[in-house]
Amino acid sequence: SQTIHQWPATLVQPVGSPLSLECTVEGTSNPNLYWYRQAAGRGLQLLFYSVGIGQISSEVPQNLSASRPQDRQFILSSKKLLLSDSGFYLCAWSAQGNYGYTFGSGTRLTVV
């Protein structure tokens, strides 16, 4: 069966520090991968998606970047965090061509 892993579960980082969040999927190949962010009390905002290795599409301009160095690995990064980067970050995958998304358990990032 397919599983998705995200880590860490919680993170507290100072302003100006770098960020690296990792997401991996098991039990499938060539998945579509997604990064969403949810600010406190807000809805989910799509940040990045990838349909293959090295292919990244950005939905909104921001202080973050994404990379997909391997088929089932998706990384969210920042060189210098801002206070506004605080939020709940969710990784998700779907099969190519469709269907529903499966979400990871999320990382709660607090920038202080």
Next chain:
Amino acid sequence: DAKTTQPPSMDCAEGRAANLPCNHSTISGNEYVYWYRQIHSQGPQYIIHGLKNNETNEMASLIITEDRKSSTLILPHATLRDTAVYYCIVRDNYGQNFVFGPGTRLSVLP
């Protein structure tokens, strides 16, 4: 922008059916209706999806009107663990990304 509108909140008594409405008046012929829910501090969980026929699974039933402009998610016997934000999303199966609106916050009351 989300293509759906949902009430911001609803209450339901434990053990009763919870009926969550969703309007999607601009839905196109190849778009499916998906429902997800998000329990506090967790990732969204898939519930059910459908195109035009009513659907039922172990979690819920989905009733889609004949003109497909609205739908209702039914939780037949709501429990306290069903308290969550419920998202209704329309999406085709040709590469559109999921766009989450604010959803409906369902509170199941003892």
